[in-house]
Amino acid sequence: MNIIDPWSMARRAFAVLFxxxxxxxxxxxxxxSFTNEGYNRFPPPSYGIRWYIAAFETPAFQQGxxxxxxxxxxxxxxxxxxGISAAIGIGRSESRWVRSMATYVSLPLTVPNIIIAIMLLQxxxxxxxxxxxxxxxxxxxxxxxxxxxxxxxxxxxxxxRQTELASYSxxxxxxxxxxxxxxxxxxxxxxxxxxFAFLLSFDEVTISIFLSLPGATTLPSEIFGYASxxxxxxxxxxxxxxxxxxxxxxxxVEKLFGVLRLIANEK
Amino acid sequence: xxxxxRNNSAGFLALPAILVVTIFLFIPFAVIFQNSMTIPSEGxxxxxxxxxxxxxxDSFYWEIIIRTLRISLITTAAALLLGYPAAMxxxxxxxxxxxxxxxxxxxxxxxxxxxxxxxxxxIFAPSGALNAMLPEALQFxxxxxxxxxxIGLMHIYIPFMVLALNASMAxxxxRFLSAAYSxxxxxxxxxxxxxxxxxxxxILSGTIVVFSVSMTAFSTPVLLGGSSNKTMAYIIYQxxxxxxxxxxxxxxxxxxxxxxxxSLTVFNTIGxxxxxxxxxxx
Numbered sequence: 001m002n003i004i005d006p007w008s009m010a011r012r013a014f015a016v017l018f019x020x021x022x023x024x025x026x027x028x029x030x031x032x033s034f035t036n037e038g039y040n041r042f043p044p045p046s047y048g049i050r051w052y053i054a055a056f057e058t059p060a061f062q063q064g065x066x067x068x069x070x071x072x073x074x075x076x077x078x079x080x081x082x083g084i085s086a087a088i089g090i091g092r093s094e095s096r097w098v099r100s101m102a103t104y105v106s107l108p109l110t111v112p113n114i115i116i117a118i119m120l121l122q123x124x125x126x127x128x129x130x131x132x133x134x135x136x137x138x139x140x141x142x143x144x145x146x147x148x149x150x151x152x153x154x155x156x157x158x159x160x161r162q163t164e165l166a167s168y169s170x171x172x173x174x175x176x177x178x179x180x181x182x183x184x185x186x187x188x189x190x191x192x193x194x195x196f197a198f199l200l201s202f203d204e205v206t207i208s209i210f211l212s213l214p215g216a217t218t219l220p221s222e223i224f225g226y227a228s229x230x231x232x233x234x235x236x237x238x239x240x241x242x243x244x245x246x247x248x249x250x251x252x253v254e255k256l257f258g259v260l261r262l263i264a265n266e267k
Numbered sequence: 268x269x270x271x272x273r274n275n276s277a278g279f280l281a282l283p284a285i286l287v288v289t290i291f292l293f294i295p296f297a298v299i300f301q302n303s304m305t306i307p308s309e310g311x312x313x314x315x316x317x318x319x320x321x322x323x324x325d326s327f328y329w330e331i332i333i334r335t336l337r338i339s340l341i342t343t344a345a346a347l348l349l350g351y352p353a354a355m356x357x358x359x360x361x362x363x364x365x366x367x368x369x370x371x372x373x374x375x376x377x378x379x380x381x382x383x384x385x386x387x388x389x390i391f392a393p394s395g396a397l398n399a400m401l402p403e404a405l406q407f408x409x410x411x412x413x414x415x416x417x418i419g420l421m422h423i424y425i426p427f428m429v430l431a432l433n434a435s436m437a438x439x440x441x442r443f444l445s446a447a448y449s450x451x452x453x454x455x456x457x458x459x460x461x462x463x464x465x466x467x468x469x470i471l472s473g474t475i476v477v478f479s480v481s482m483t484a485f486s487t488p489v490l491l492g493g494s495s496n497k498t499m500a501y502i503i504y505q506x507x508x509x510x511x512x513x514x515x516x517x518x519x520x521x522x523x524x525x526x527x528x529x530s531l532t533v534f535n536t537i538g539x540x541x542x543x544x545x546x547x548x549x
Contacts, residue, residue, distance in 0.1 A: 025386020042396035082283040089280025098278040112483030118520040119295030203379035231392040
């Protein structure tokens with residue numbers, strides 16, 4: 001392996017270039033967000049946090065951030081409740097009909113988000129119900145529930161049935177077994193699904209833009225509004241904040257579960 | 268086997284999720300379908316296919332449909348061409364950098380699409396990072412072009428391609444390759460006769476995912492392409508939000524959905540045909 005192999009050189013060079021491509025827009029945002037100038041220039045002539053302060057003082061971003069948090073928490077609670085409950089119902093059933101319901105509940109993932117957005121927009125307008133937050137949360141519940149369901153079901157399947165059967169044979173009831181034996185053991189899958197649902201809702205753009213109303217707008221939707229006017233150091237700073245927020249989130253998930261295992265089935 | 272404690276009655280726990288999907292997916296679909304098939308008339312609505320004939324009879328919309336297809340096709344091809352070597356790196360590499368590489372590929376998925384799009388916006392903008400790094404003579408206009416849309420979409424969706432390919436390649440037994448090499452196969456032959464055919468399921472699923480999300484993407488084409496490069500998603504937004512026309516807006520949404528479904532059928536057919544031809548010839 002001491003001989004320089006042109007193939008492995010090429011492979012390494014490709015990997016470095018590919019990784020730079022993946023990181024480029026994120027790095028550019030982070031660098032430009034710390035500019036001390038009044039305009040975008042790369043690289044910034046001087047550095048500072050004045051645009052972060054300005055972004056935190058912008059009412060639209062403050063309200064957007066709080067609104068996004070609220071929507072994400074409510075979405076996470078609803079899709080957690082119905083997704084975990086469905087996972088237990090489906091995962092422990094031996095009826096083929098019930099098991100096919102996992103595919104049925106995942107149906108919203110096969111519908112493009114923009115179509116879900118239009119369907120809910122027109123339906124809520126016909127019912128004269130405000131599209132935000134009600135339609136917005138409905139949309140987010142539709143697209144996050146399948147993830148909670150799948151992650152909890154995977155956890156149930158890896159768990160196997162032995163401990164449950166042991167619990168039944170010792171005379172425990174179905175509900176007692178669920179509460180004291182099953183739920184504690186599938187906690188990682190449930191928490192993983194809930195965290196995923198939270199972040200998915202917090203980051204979601206299309207449904208948010210279509211269903212937002214003045215005064216009830218998510219942060220990604222606010223960023224879209226500002227960014228459609230072109231580049232702006234204020235937007236760069238709030239984007240930098242979103243990256244740092246996601247990084248913190250990933251760090252927590254990594255400590256708890258391992259991000260790679262969650263997404264790429266890596267050990 | 269475990270007849271003692273079979274608990275099929277627990278299936279009712281799936282009911283809330285089933286109801287949510289049924290009520291909020293199928294009824295809203297019926298609503299947009301009805302809206303797309305009606306036009307306002309005196310004192311109510313009249314059934315009509317006028318919304319569809321207006322759209323499909325107008326070359327303005329055809330130009331947009333063709334642009335949407337072109338952008339998603341090029342994006343998907345580029346994602347496959349770049350994503351395949353990336354997945355191969357993950358398959359072959361045994362160094363500790365492999366995990367770092369995988370992390371770099373996967374972690375952007377945790378950052379909002381709007382932020383990743385904005386990153387490209389400030390790279391491509393006239394006073395952006397790209398032009399700042401290029402000498403005057405090499406600078407070129409890329410802001411608000413189809414190329415900008417393709418690069419942005421590819422960057423955002425390529426993790427899906429790499430993950431799909433990676434999942435498929437992970438099942439390829441490395442001994443097939445060792446056997447091929449020991450029998451004198453060249454790298455090209457091993458790639459063509461082993462890697463490529465055995466990773467076909469990943470190629471197909473990655474292609475389908477990237478194509479359908481690129482075709483229906485909204486914020487990226489709007490921000491990077493602007494109003495001179497409108498895609499289907501852009502005019503769906505215009506019709507539904509800015510013009511509040513539920514009828515033509517609904518028809519456009521259904522046309523996009525049909526277009527996506529037809530494209531996926533075409534991909535599946537090509538995939539099947541490729542598998543059959545391969546199987547027959549060898």
